Amino acid sequence: MTNAVWTSGLRKRYRKRTAVDGVSFSVARGEVLGLLGPNGAGKTTVIKMMLGLVRPDAGEVMLLGRPVTDPRARAKVGYLPELFRYQPWLTAKEVLGLHVRLAGADVPERERHDTLGLVGLAERAGDRVGGFSKGMQQRLGLAVALVARPEFVVLDEPTSALDPVGRADVRDILLSLKDRGVAVLLNSHLIGEVERVCDRVVVLDRGRVAASGTLAELLGGRELRLRLEKVTAEAEERLRRAGPLSRDGDLYTVADLEGDLIPDLVADLVELGARVHSVEPGRVSLEDRLLDILGSER
């Protein structure tokens, strides 16, 4: 599979502070990649270097098959910056018209209007952006990122100013982009959002890649949490045979347990005299895993 973006050894210093230190990763075409990390990890700087907005001190970026230093590399890229602001004296419709022209795309009026509709701004197409709330400006930013039929969309904190309904809308948009085979790079602090839509995750910490991989690779297998009473030695032994066991009071957690083995395990435990109060299959949340990764980095 060819890459939408490929970065190698990106490095950036701002005076004495190293913002990005040897970051390499790629986003395949049609893939949704989540970029995670604490504040100041260098996520936005990496994104800006990837789009040619910040000059790296070292490293290389190939964007949609061209070096990023060639402006044509950005022809099929849609970008919603973290710090979004659009010309307040223009209407929403005019902002989209401007970006379509700058992208050199041929997008008919109807399609532009549909893009505004997609982000919930169809009714405000003729209003000046200066009168928009922050949330509406962010919705407009999404429309700007999507309007010129991009092949690669970069969303830097796309839901920071949105209400829960707006966040759900963004999730739907991301999933529809994924269905259409558009590559997406998503930088978001809302880990649940990333967990739901991303194929792969790159975790940045202090300017370096701290971890990367698919969600399954990062989160490992599934686990089973059981709240049990009167656990006999035989029952505990049965639990140990099912998988690595940990215990916190009456809460027993069996790691790496396949879902189809759960009914047998529960039946055996009941037979061995244990009283089963709850059985909760699940897996390590991305949030826990992220805290774990960042904790071990420090």
Place this chain on the structure above:
Amino acid sequence: MIVLTFAALTLREAARRKVLRALAVLTVVLLGLSAWGFHTLVTKEFDGALLTSGELRLIASQLLNLVMFGLSLIAALGTAFLAGPTVAGEMESGAALAILARPIRRSTVLTGKWLGLVVFGGGFIALAGLAQFVIVYATTGYWPSDPVTGLALLALQTAVLLTLGLLFSTLISPMASGVVAVGLFGATWIAGVVGGVGRGLGNDSVAAVGSVSQVLLPTDGLWRGAMYAFQDPTALLGFGGPAVKGGFPFLSDAPLTWAYLAWTITWTALVLGLAALLLRRRDL
């Protein structure tokens, strides 16, 4: 043509941000006051008599230059303060991020904005200047000796200052860039007056102050060339003296040379090129 897109966008910004309206109001006030002043000049008796036609032409020349200086100041302030926010402001607010992530060169954006501002400043100078000439003609019967050259030089002066404003706006904050550009414009004008006094008194080292400043920032040299085009040469010859040799800030003693014009155009191209280079290297 993306350059024209940005030029049109800059003009639209000026219109929609009510810069045009503010400039129009200021200009109408200035033109109204000048109409009143010129009318008074013609009808009022000085020492019991009206002015002779020669005196009237000389005074009309000076007053016209004074009012045109006011107009050029409005144009310079207006465009310099537009030039700052258009680059530095958009970078500060984040508006530049979405624009510059498009498949366009930063130099294209800068050139487009520059062109829009030049059209804006030049258009203002042409319209307001022409209106002023009509007022002076209607009240005193005086018509400048070479109005087209004069207005073209004032438009060029505006272009020079806004190019400097654009250069600063790639380096410093929007407000600071406008203030520094206008401050330098004022300082060069004062240095030009000092140099003129030096020439009037025959003091070469004082005269050099004006010459050097006019090379470093060509606004004052262009202004003096424009004044020469507005004033009445025959009326000036009759009076002579140090005033005409450059000692008076609203009279000019020589037309603009082609060499100076060529330097001004080179200067503008160099400064715009430097601004494009700085913008290209700037991290957003």
